[in-house]
Amino acid sequence: MPSDEPLRECATSVQAIETAVAELTPAVKLLGLSALESREWYRLLREKLVPQLGADAYLIVAVVGGTNIGKSVIFNHIADSSLSASSPLASGTRNPVCVVPTGFAESHELPTIFPEFDLQPWKSASDALDDTPNDRIYWRAVADTPPNLLILDTPDIDSDVQVNWKRADGIRRVADVLIAVLTQQKYNDAAVKQYFRKAAEEGKLVLIVFNQCQLPDDEPYWPLWLDTFCRETGVAPRLVYVAPNDRRAAEERRLPFFEKPTNPAKSAGALKSGDASAIPANLARDLSQLKFAEIKLSTLAGALTHLMSNETGLPAFLREVEARSGAFESAAKWLSSESVIKVRDWPSISNPLLVGEIRAWWRQRQHGMARRVHEFYDTVGRGILFPLRLAGDKLRGPTVSPLEQYRRNEWGAILSVIEEVYDRLNWLSESASQLLKPFLERMLAGTSRLQLLEQLRADHERVDFGQELSLTVNVEMRAFEEGSPELYNFYRQLTNVSAAVRPLTSVVLFTLGWGPAAHVLSPMLAPVVDLGTHTLVPIVADFASGAAAAVGGDAALASGANLLEARFRRLQTAFTTRRIDWLLTRLKDQVFGAVPRDLQTAAEVTRSEPYRKLAQAAAGLNQQLAAVTKFSPATNAAATR
Numbered sequence: 001m002p003s004d005e006p007l008r009e010c011a012t013s014v015q016a017i018e019t020a021v022a023e024l025t026p027a028v029k030l031l032g033l034s035a036l037e038s039r040e041w042y043r044l045l046r047e048k049l050v051p052q053l054g055a056d057a058y059l060i061v062a063v064v065g066g067t068n069i070g071k072s073v074i075f076n077h078i079a080d081s082s083l084s085a086s087s088p089l090a091s092g093t094r095n096p097v098c099v100v101p102t103g104f105a106e107s108h109e110l111p112t113i114f115p116e117f118d119l120q121p122w123k124s125a126s127d128a129l130d131d132t133p134n135d136r137i138y139w140r141a142v143a144d145t146p147p148n149l150l151i152l153d154t155p156d157i158d159s160d161v162q163v164n165w166k167r168a169d170g171i172r173r174v175a176d177v178l179i180a181v182l183t184q185q186k187y188n189d190a191a192v193k194q195y196f197r198k199a200a201e202e203g204k205l206v207l208i209v210f211n212q213c214q215l216p217d218d219e220p221y222w223p224l225w226l227d228t229f230c231r232e233t234g235v236a237p238r239l240v241y242v243a244p245n246d247r248r249a250a251e252e253r254r255l256p257f258f259e260k261p262t263n264p265a266k267s268a269g270a271l272k273s274g275d276a277s278a279i280p281a282n283l284a285r286d287l288s289q290l291k292f293a294e295i296k297l298s299t300l301a302g303a304l305t306h307l308m309s310n311e312t313g314l315p316a317f318l319r320e321v322e323a324r325s326g327a328f329e330s331a332a333k334w335l336s337s338e339s340v341i342k343v344r345d346w347p348s349i350s351n352p353l354l355v356g357e358i359r360a361w362w363r364q365r366q367h368g369m370a371r372r373v374h375e376f377y378d379t380v381g382r383g384i385l386f387p388l389r390l391a392g393d394k395l396r397g398p399t400v401s402p403l404e405q406y407r408r409n410e411w412g413a414i415l416s417v418i419e420e421v422y423d424r425l426n427w428l429s430e431s432a433s434q435l436l437k438p439f440l441e442r443m444l445a446g447t448s449r450l451q452l453l454e455q456l457r458a459d460h461e462r463v464d465f466g467q468e469l470s471l472t473v474n475v476e477m478r479a480f481e482e483g484s485p486e487l488y489n490f491y492r493q494l495t496n497v498s499a500a501v502r503p504l505t506s507v508v509l510f511t512l513g514w515g516p517a518a519h520v521l522s523p524m525l526a527p528v529v530d531l532g533t534h535t536l537v538p539i540v541a542d543f544a545s546g547a548a549a550a551v552g553g554d555a556a557l558a559s560g561a562n563l564l565e566a567r568f569r570r571l572q573t574a575f576t577t578r579r580i581d582w583l584l585t586r587l588k589d590q591v592f593g594a595v596p597r598d599l600q601t602a603a604e605v606t607r608s609e610p611y612r613k614l615a616q617a618a619a620g621l622n623q624q625l626a627a628v629t630k631f632s633p634a635t636n637a638a639a640t641r
Contacts, residue, residue: 007296007300010300011053013617013624014045014049014053014621015050016613016616016617017045017614017617017618018045018050020610020611020613020617021036021042021045023609023613024611024614026601027601027602028321031324031325031328033320033321033324039317040306040312041306041307041309041312041313041314044303044306044307045307047113047115047174048174048303049303051108051109052176053300056148057148058147058148059148059150059287059288059296059299060113060150060175061150061175061177061179062171062177062179063075063152063153063154064154064157064168064171064178065157065180065182065186065192066157066158066181066191066192067158067186068156069186069212070183070211070212071153072153073250073251073255074179074181074243074255075153077257077284078149078151078283078284078287079099079142079144079145080142080145080253081145094129094130094131094132094163094164095129095130095132095136095137095138096117096138096152096153096167097122097127097138097139097152097153098137098138098139098140098152099139099145099151100141100142101141101142102141102143105139105141110139113150114137114170114174117135117136117167118134118137119136119137120136120137120138122139123138135166135167135170146288148288148292149284152171152175154168154171155167155168156168157195158189168195169198172195172198172199172202173202176299177204177206177207177299178196178205178206179208179209179283180196181211182208182211182229183210183213184218187225187229188232193232196229196235197232197234200233200235200236201234202302202306203301203302203303204299204302205238205302206236206237207240207241208235208237208240208241209240209243210225210240210241212245213242213244213245214245215242215244222242237262238295238298239262239291240259240261240262241257241258241281241283243256243257243258256280257280257281257282258279258280258281259286304621304625305625308622318611318615318618321605324602325602325604326606327435328435328599328602328605329603329604331435331603341417341584341587343413343580344413344416346576346579347410347413348576349469349572349575349576353406354469354473354571354575360470361470361474362477403466407463411460414460414583418452422449426444429441429444436599439598440595443591443592452591455590463582468575471578472575472578476570476571
């Protein structure tokens with residue numbers, strides 16, 4: 001008996017394949033591939049390999065044959081119980097009958113094992129004869145049934161009742177072992193041979209029982225029947241048995257079965273006394289104990305061969321996924337080269353608003369004398385500027401506040417972006433490949449343009465731009481404080497020193513012609529501080545650069561103005577980025593949705609962890625399959641045909 005180690009290794013690989021395939025299922029849908037449920041290898045994996053592998057491995061044994069040849073008799077012998085009615089009349093069995101070990105139904109899902117059938121509890125021996133419109137299996141737990149066997153009695157495969165053919169085909173697909181019951185009249189029947197020809201093509205393991213033989217008269221003939229049947233069906237039987245024609249023994253479940261060589265050339269001549277083949281065999285014990293590991297290994301090899309078929313199995317599926325993902329990657333690159341969102345002429349926040357926010361941020365961090373000095377001069381400055389501003393307001397008439405003006409300007413920019421987004425999506429939908437069209441159509445079929453604008457308008461009206469500006473300044477200033485703490489502390493001290501020269505700086509600025517405009521520039525002027533190897537231009541919210549100008553003259557002031565411009569641009573850029581991100585977030589939620597993520601996922605399937613694990617498990621199973629098939633004469637025979 002071969003070692004069961006190959007079985008355990010294959011079981012591990014099959015479980016890994018099932019897990020990886022389940023994880024890869026969403027990607028299969030994204031790629032637009034045919035559903036896994038429509039693929040034969042996947043059904044084989046789900047319905048046969050996964051349920052039947054594990055510590056509680058079992059065999060599904062189906063007794064199959066033509067009309068009135070004693071299938072139910074053999075079924076009852078294996079089950080050691082009169083569960084299926086036998087009848088001398090033709091076309092008796094219409095519904096499969098299944099015997100399971102006691103407790104099996106509590107630890108296994110029978111509907112999963114027999115997905116094509118409606119499972120019904122067995123009530124009487126006549127259940128198998130009922131004419132039912134739906135495909136049923138009547139099942140019953142029997143204490144004497146071997147713990148690793150599920151035994152099936154099946155409808156006649158040569159009757160004129162077409163539903164019998166359908167049900168017998170369903171049993172063939174799910175069975176591990178087919179016990180072909182043949183007689184002198186049925187071994188060469190066209191319908192029987194067609195059924196088992198399909199079984200041979202599927203790599204099914206077949207045991208042959210020649211029933212109703214006239215022994216010893218038929219001893220010279222059954223080898224000829226076997227040879228004809230095997231040549232015309234392609235079946236390579238794992239075991240061969242011969243049973244005599246004894247109705248009373250059949251009804252009393254004491255019919256003897258004699259094991260014979262599978263090679264007819266070695267079976268010539270009558271049985272001799274003392275031959276091992278003259279000792280009756282126990283079919284149930286052969287299947288469940290003596291030959292279980294070998295038979296299970298053989299049935300597994302056939303199923304694995306189909307699963308790992310290079311043309312129609314898992315390897316072909318992996319190549320299909322790789323090709324489609326590559327096509328999506330090319331399509332996604334094309335789409336990324338065609339910008340969907342283009343932002344032009346986005347408005348900038350006004351300098352006075354930015355200056356005021358920076359001054360407010362820095363004032364919150366000043367203490368003691370410096371804070372009181374700056375507050376005093378700020379108050380004086382506002383008093384001096386008030387009549388000037390009042391006169392200007394009267395000359396200009398009613399004006400809009402800077403924040404409200406920015407809100408209006410930004411809304412105009414948003415309208416331009418939305419218009420272009422929809423124009424681009426329509427153009428891309430007409431120009432894109434068939435792979436991209438469904439994704440682009442998903443975006444166009446989402447929120448309508450009018451609904452989007454109405455929602456954006458409501459959201460935009462609720463924006464507190466003062467708070468937005470405050471958050472932007474705070475983030476930038478915090479970044480400076482955390483990134484260069486020593487310089488930050490130096491400038492904080494510098495602003496305290498500037499409080500002592502505040503009157504001087506104000507006079508200097510007026511003298512240089514800046515006049516009242518100093519309230520706009522002063523909080524952002526910054527000196528260049530040379531510390532040997534570092535030259536940094538941080539934001540200093542005070543007149544520190546004004547003090548430098550008073551000492552250094554016009555050249556120093558000009559240098560401070562250039563640095564001021566750079567700092568303004570940085571803060572304005574940060575604020576603009578924050579506002580554009582606000583719009584992009586809403587476009588992502590209301591227009592693009594999950595489409596960009598789905599496209600990216602489809603393009604990167606072959607680099608995903610589920611695909612890597614599936615490919616790795618498939619490679620391992622291929623290696624293990626070589627070890628499994630060497631124990632499987634049935635599979636090897638099928639491979640050489």
